[in-house]
Amino acid sequence: MSEPVVPATGQGVVHLFWRVPTADQAPVDAAAAAAAVKGAEADGVQVVPVALLGHKADVATMALGEDLWRLRDLQTDLARAGLLLADSYVSLTELSEYAKGLPEDMAQARLWPQLPPEGKPAWCFYPMSKRRWVGANWYALPYDERKELMYEHGGSGRKFAGRILQVVTGSAGVDDHEWGVTLFGQHPDDLKEVVYTMRYDTASALYGDFGTFYTGMVGELDEVLARAGVA
16 A cells, blocks of 8 residues: 655645436445445544535535545545546645644644534535736735735634634645635525625735635535435
């Protein structure tokens, strides 16, 4: 077996977006999918199953673990169970450059979040980057100015404490955008309200670029698969 591939700090994260086969294709083996998830969890991987709304995909699995090989094995095992991969996003848990001096418990929560949070079944994911436009180049700003803008942005998010859990993971160099943002909410309109509110912050209004949004409900794997039509 290959040696583990692990981040120096934190852990790997992979969001996998699956389609359920159509009637003329080989069906999903629900027992094999359950075994894939249970096997990953036994190896310390956190797996969050999500029933997705809309046409982009049917099911999502958000997986967090230290060894990227183990995340790859989970992806392989779910594909072997008959799920069809429609999209994906790869990232790493991280402490941002603006988080220096963060209390240890808060730092650990960012690097090692315990998911899914209780009482927050509404879920969405989107990737984002900072702009490099002429006149709006985030990376041309001095550090202190960027830090101040991010503190303003974080202050807006903290207004939703208790209603929203936000998991921000870094993806510069490992996927198409620079961050992945996963939101867990008490109610679906909590998701809408927090994203709308934070878009008025300068860090987002002038410098934020967003990718595709996926939205759904967190549940146990068997229920998520059943709601997606897997018998």
